[in-house]
Amino acid sequence: MRALFVGGLVDNSELDFDDGVPPLHYPENTGTGQSRYRLYQLGRQDDDTIAYAVYAAPDLAEEVVDRIIGERDYPRRFEATPTSPT
Numbered sequence: 001m002r003a004l005f006v007g008g009l010v011d012n013s014e015l016d017f018d019d020g021v022p023p024l025h026y027p028e029n030t031g032t033g034q035s036r037y038r039l040y041q042l043g044r045q046d047d048d049t050i051a052y053a054v055y056a057a058p059d060l061a062e063e064v065v066d067r068i069i070g071e072r073d074y075p076r077r078f079e080a081t082p083t084s085p086t
Contacts, residue, residue, distance in 0.1 A: 001050045002078070006068050007057030008036060022053035024085070040065055043080030051080040 001022065003015040026037045037055035045051050052074055056065045075082050 002052045004052055004054050004072075004074060005037060005056075006040070006054060006065050007060040011057075012072075017053070020050070022050065022085075026055050039085040041069065041074075042083045042085050043075055043078050044083050045078075045080050051078040053085070 001017045001020070003017050003022065003026065005011060005013045022039055022042070024039050036057070038058055039053060040056040041054040042050050043052040054069060054074065
């Protein structure tokens, strides 16, 4: 699974996750009690495996995150269907 970041210090960065379930926040334990990124969207393939997880900076509005995801076209790139993380 590929973690994709929108906004913040690591905007447009990618990271591989080996675990089958992405954390709700990244990084999970910052020591400050506030995560830098929140899980915003999952991309699932036809067999229901998670191909990608989009993490957004907490201060970005949903409209901005949706626009950036559309511009980067993650669903097409990973041949996956975007779904809500919850």
